[in-house]
Amino acid sequence: MRCPTCHATDSFHDWSGRIERLGVEISEHGRRCGGCGETLYDLPEVERQEREIAAGLVARGVRSGVEFKFLRKLAGLQANEVAALFGVRPETVSRWERGTIEFPRTAAFALGELYVHPRLTRQKLAAFGP
Ligand SMILES: [Zn+2]
Secondary structure, eight states, X not given: OBOTTTOOBSOEEEEEEEXXXXXXXXXXXXXXXXXXXXXXXXXXXXXXXXXXXXXXXXXXXXXXXXXXXXXXXXXXXXXXHHHHHHTSOHHHHHHHHHTSSOOOHXXXXXXXXXXXXXXXXXXXXXXXXX
């Protein structure tokens, strides 16, 4: 196998380590190039890392628009669905995610609940009405 970064051949070895993504330290398991240090992951590993990042964000609280968008997408929610559930306009969610305006900490908390307990949290939010 040829390294896509440094083009070395047969330079990859199994690799496990710790990395930081969105301010969350997670484990990584992949193949690392001995030539340049590039690490490649298979799709299940990428998805596992995303879940580990999400769990970390939920535990410490979503702080930025980028983190908000990441968690919303991983929860399988469209921005307009979140807007409807939170009783805000879709443009508001868009502004939160772009960092144009700050989102309330309650919105970050509710998004975390939607990720961890999707059905129950949807029911609870829907009970407040449209
Ligand atoms: Zn390389």
